[in-house]
Amino acid sequence: MNKRLVLLRHGNTGYPGRYIGAKDVPLSSDGFSQIGKLKSIFQNLHFDSIYSSPMIRCRQSGEILFDGQPVFFDDDLKEIDFGRWEGLQFDEIVEDDPELVKEWADWNSNFCFPEGERIDHFIKRVHRAGARIKETSGENVLLITHGGVIRTLICFFLNLDPKDYLMFQVQKGKYTTMELFDNGAVLSGLNHGLE
Numbered sequence: 001m002n003k004r005l006v007l008l009r010h011g012n013t014g015y016p017g018r019y020i021g022a023k024d025v026p027l028s029s030d031g032f033s034q035i036g037k038l039k040s041i042f043q044n045l046h047f048d049s050i051y052s053s054p055m056i057r058c059r060q061s062g063e064i065l066f067d068g069q070p071v072f073f074d075d076d077l078k079e080i081d082f083g084r085w086e087g088l089q090f091d092e093i094v095e096d097d098p099e100l101v102k103e104w105a106d107w108n109s110n111f112c113f114p115e116g117e118r119i120d121h122f123i124k125r126v127h128r129a130g131a132r133i134k135e136t137s138g139e140n141v142l143l144i145t146h147g148g149v150i151r152t153l154i155c156f157f158l159n160l161d162p163k164d165y166l167m168f169q170v171q172k173g174k175y176t177t178m179e180l181f182d183n184g185a186v187l188s189g190l191n192h193g194l195e
Contacts, residue, residue, distance in 0.1 A: 002139075002179075002180050002181050002182055003133075003134070003136075003138070003139055003140075003141060003179075003180040004139060004140050004141070004177065004178075004179055004180075005133065005141050005142075005143070005157075005177070005178040005179075005180055006045070006047070006140075006141070006142045006143070006175050006176070006177055007142075007143045007145065007150045007153060007154075007170075007175060007176040007177075007178070008038075008061065008142065008143065008144045008145070008174075008175040008176075009145065009146065009147055009150055009170050009171065009172050009173065009174060009175070009176075010027065010031070010035075010053075010055075010057040010058045010060075010061040010144065010145075010146065010172065010173070011027045011028075011030070011031030011032065011033075011034040011035040011057070011060075011061055011172055011173040012027065012028050012030045012031035012034060012172050012173060013025045013026065013027060013028055013031055013057050013172075014028030014030070014031070015087065017089050017090070018087055018088060018089055019082045019085050019086060019087065019088055019089075019090075019093070020079070020082075020086065020087065021078075021079040021080045021081050021082040021086060021116070021117075021146075021148070022078070022079065022080075022081035022082065022086060022116070022117075023086045023087055024055055024056050024057075025056070025057060026056050026057060026060060027056075027057050027060045027061065031057070031060075031061075031172070031173065032060070032064065034172065034173030034193075035060075035061045035064045035065060035173055036064055037173075037193070038065060038173070038175070038193060039064065039065055041192075041193075042065045042066075045140070046140055047069075047138075047140050047141060047142045048136075048137065048138020048139060048140050048141060049072065049136055049137075049138050049140075049141045049142070050062065050066060050069065050070070050071045050072065050141075050142045050143075050144070051071070051072050051073075051074050051077060051129075051133070051141070051142070051143050051144070052071050052072070052073055052074070052077065052143070052144040052145065053073070053074070053077040053078050053079070053144065053145045053146060053149070054073040054074075054075060054077075054078065055078060055079070055146070058077075058144045058145060058146070059073075061144050062144045071144070074129055074132075075125075076125040076126060076128050076129035076132075077126075077129055077143060077144075077145040077146075077149055078146070078149070079145075079146035079147070079148050079149060080113070080116070080117050080119070080122040080148050081113065081116040081117035082113045082116050082117075083112075083113040083114045083115035083116020083117070084113075084114045084115045084116070085097075085113055085114065085116065086116070097114065100114060107163045109123065109162065109163075122148070122152070123152060123162045126149055126152040126153060126156065127152075127156050129149075129153070130153050130156040130157060133153075133180075134180060147170045147172070148165070150168075150170045150176060151165035151166070151168045151170055152165055154168050154176070154178070154187060157178055157180060157184075157185035158184070158185055158187060159184065168190065169190075169191070170190070170191065171191045171193075173193060174191040174192060174193040175189075175191075175192050175193065176189060176190050176191065176192070177189040177192065
């Protein structure tokens, strides 16, 4: 085995069912509790490197688990920017922009969220982060990031088409494990945590 990768999605933010990407929202009290429950697991794990999205919900998740341990912040690990859809629920988005929602659902990597980020730009920057992770020294690496980023990285490491990202449900406050090898990767666990 070349490298063991743990991908932790930040805890709840108090916006259930709403699209939160570039909006820099903190963890809710439930989110703090979720991540706190993982402390008993993570205190027994050793990581050679810890990388995190700089968004406050990821920073707070890291601070709960790794007080005083160095964490490297990487802008490429930020969630996609949903633009003017930030903070809205799906039914609100459909009501406001039905044609754009259809275009998004038809999967075109050139699709750009209105006043937000293009999907292909998002994929490119997440793949950049993935390539750096492959090359980083150390056998145990942790990423603290977002659902869309984790799903995109799973596709990247498994050599799946980026449009297959919806095959993976990544829950808040849970972690996913992957084993990375020179010639590929294995998804060894999805949505681990304590209930």
